[in-house]
Amino acid sequence: MAFWRKSKQTETSPETETREGKKKVGLIRRLWRKFRNIDWKNPVNRWKLGFVLLFGLIAMSGTAYGAIAFTSSPSFCKSCHEMAPEYQTFKASAHSEIKCTQCHIEPGAKNMVLHKIESMKEVYYHIVGPPDPIVQTVPVMKVNCGQCHSDNRLVTATGDLKVNHKKHIKEDIPCITCHAGVAHAKVVDRGINGSETYDHWTEQNIKKLMKKEYTNPNMGTCIDCHDKVNKGQKPWKDIAYSLPVSTHGAEKGKGDGAETATAEPHEADVTGVQGSHETTKKTQEIILQAIGKQKDGAKISMDCFTCHKEVAIPKSHEKVKWNESHGGTAFKELNECINCHQDSKWIRDIAKQDILELIKDDGVKEKYVPDITVVKDKSRDSAFCSACHGNRPPGHLDSDKWLTAHASKAETKDAKARCYVCHDKEKPAEGTKSTAPTDVYCKYCHRTGFKSEKGV
Structure with a gap:
């Protein structure tokens, strides 16, 4: 190229050469010429170059740090409409004073950078449409929780529960196996974080949508896990046990001849004894262990007092042959009975909910009027009641x-x-x-x- 240009210049007239020389040279080429003409043997020039490079490095680092800090803030997360359920539950949770990244990214600069690179797909989903509903697929690691919480803890803040955290951690049980709802109230399991719910996730509605029964550990989780341990299993070894069930791809391949994927069935749909699923039988077996009627081969006691310090059995239950004579009490005080014997306390999964019904709920419980028809229906539908009523x-x-x-x-x-x-x-x-x-x-x-x- 240089030889060609040189030969061309020799053939051109002085007038043409003058006209070409008047053409403006590009900025980058001018800067490059100046850079080449600098005397680098001069120590002053070398110091100037070092200062410029240092300034550029600081500027680039500051920009990168600022970008990472900004994209790690909860306010950035809430900028996406589809994150309304996650953001509002987070703001109302006990973790509202920390950043999302403190839980969702494993500590370390390398992990932070890798996460930001991987998160580029979230930008893509935001543009083309995110999965519906959004389901957590990457677990919160135990090391993240350890940044704030101690392993050596026995009695919970309420003073009632006895939970040996150290033993659970020694068994390598993830914190989220028990504390899955601490920040987001199990919105995925409850089925209230789909695209049709986004507009309902407001500060005005949050108290009705996020209650302690969904943020606190569910007794059914403890019971289900202990039951599996008694059968020689370690369910937490499969991280899917601690994560919400994902229904994504349930319709995949429909109509194109491909194999249709099926979502995992939801186990919380408990009905009466006759014609019900394995869930009811399983729940009844667990209940019988908890009330002390089945103890054979138990590695971990399922008795209530194994985990509770302050649970008291009502005096009426001490009556001889209480199990054969409690019908009258159930008729008069069914609402009191259900407080302890409701199925949701004994099973791990949560039934799907309607967000509009939750918002309409004024929090006032309907007063129970003794009604044998209601008692009949409850005794049939409740796995606890039907565990005995089926005999x-x-x-x-x-x-x-x-x-x-x-x-x-x-x-x-x-x-x-x-x-x-x-x-x-x-x-x-x-x-x-x-x-x-x-x-x-x-x-x-x-x-x-x-x-x-x-x-x-």
Whole structure:
């Protein structure tokens, strides 16, 4: 190229050469010429170069640090509309005074930089549309929690629970296995962080959407894990056990001949004994262990007092044969019974919720009015109640004797109502599934009805 230019210049006239010389040289070329013409043997010039390079390095470092600091702040995270559930729950949580990165990025400058590079895909998702719902796939590491929390802790702040954190940590159990909802109230498990919910995540609604029962460890998590340990398993070894169930890709391949992916079934859908899933049986087995009726081969005691210091069994429960005579108390004080015996306390998973219903909830509990129909429904639907109600009561004698002897036990309307707790009065309609723990219904024998009901 240089030779070609040289030959061209020799052929041009002096007038043309003068015109070419008047052309402006580019900025970069001028700077480069000046740089080449500098006398680098002069120590003053070398010091000047060193100062310029140092200044440039500081400027670049400051810019990079500022960018990292800005993109690590909660205010930056909230700038994306799709992060409304995560941001609002974070602001209302006990961790609201720390940065998101303190939990979600493993400590260290290298990890911070790598995370920022990986996070470029979040920008892409923000433009083309994020996954719906957004599900955490990278766990919060134990080392992150250790920046603020001590391993050597036995009794919780409430003073009731006895939790040996040191032993759990020794077993390498991730903190989030128990504390999954501490910052974001398990919004994924509850099904209230989809795109249709973003506009409802406001400061005005946050108190109704984020309650202690979702931020505190769920007793069902402890029980489920202890139950698995008693069966020789270590469920926490699979990190998926500690993360929310992801439904992404559930419809993948639909209609294109590809294999259709299926989401993991949600185990919190508990119904009565008859016609229910394995979840109900599993819950009932756990309940029986917790109330001291099954202790064979238990490596970890499932008794309530293993973990609780202040739990007191009501005096009424100390009555002889309480399990056979508590029906009257349940009828009068069902709301009190449900406080301890609700299924949500015994199972790990949380049932899906409707965010609009949660927002409408005014927090005022409806007063319970004794109603045998309500008691019947609760005793059938509750895994705790149906654990026993699914078994034949001792007072029923043998079937052949009970058949002719039970009339006196069902003479009045109230007495019959107690029978209906376990028995359907009429044959269930075709195509419907009864929640009764037995398939014996009254009109199987009493086909014309009852004398006391005729003419009513």
